[in-house]
Amino acid sequence: MPTYGYARVSTTSQDLELQRKALQAAGCEVIREEKVSGTSRRGREELKTLLEFLRDGDTLVVTRLDRLARSMDDLSSIVTELQAKGVALKATEQPVDTSSAAGKAFFQMLGVFAEFETNLRKERQMEGIAKAKSKGVYKGRRPSIDVEEVRRLRNVEGLGATAIANKLGIARTSVYRVLGD
Incomplete structure (x- = not known):
């Protein structure tokens, strides 16, 4: 039965070589391969193509489960889709093999821990941002909308929300938010 590999890193500056070699060694x-965030399936065209292509008896191999998905919901969804097609999932660096009962159980435990790790990382990030804000170091993203210009176009030039949005190249809902309409 054919064996297919899937390799993913989150950013374009990261390298896929280690994953590629491990997948080749796994047969x-x-x-x-793709360089895109694994937090959701959106934008992961290579994964989509692979999932559409896999057939009964095939095996999908990843190096680690977090290369396939970052949340338990996504991971469960992908595995359910694979199981419905009769496709086994294996990981080269983890004892995951969904073709066995023990492998399925271990897979579920790893998925829970991967999601837990992601949530902890988000919490630490939010704590760091809060600390930086309290010191006045972190000010967030600079505003992309000139609030005063929106008000001037409305009050002085008498333009409507659509005309203001078109003139400034912003969304009409942003104009409404600024004007409080």
């Missing part, structure tokens, strides 16, 4: 005949 993958085809390896799909």
Whole structure:
């Protein structure tokens, strides 16, 4: 039965070489790769293509489960889709093999821990931002809308929300938010 590999890193500056070598060593005949965040399935065209292509009896190999998904919901969804097609999932660096009962149980435990790790990372990030804000170091993203210009166009030039949005190249809802309409 054919064995397919999937490799993913989150940013374009990261390298896929280690994953590629591990997947080749695992006997993958085809390896799909992408450099995109794994927090959701949106924008992951290589994964989408692979999931559409896999057939009964095939095996999907990843190096670690977090290369496939970052949340338990996404991971469960992907595995449910694979199981419905009769496709096994294996990980080269983790004892995951969904073709066995023990492998399925271990897979579920790893998925829970991967999601837990992601949530902890988000909490630490938010704590760091709060600390930086309290010191006046972090001010967030600079405003992309000139509030005074929006008000001037409305009050002085008498333009409506659509005309203001078109003139400033912003969304009409942003104009409404500024004007409080």
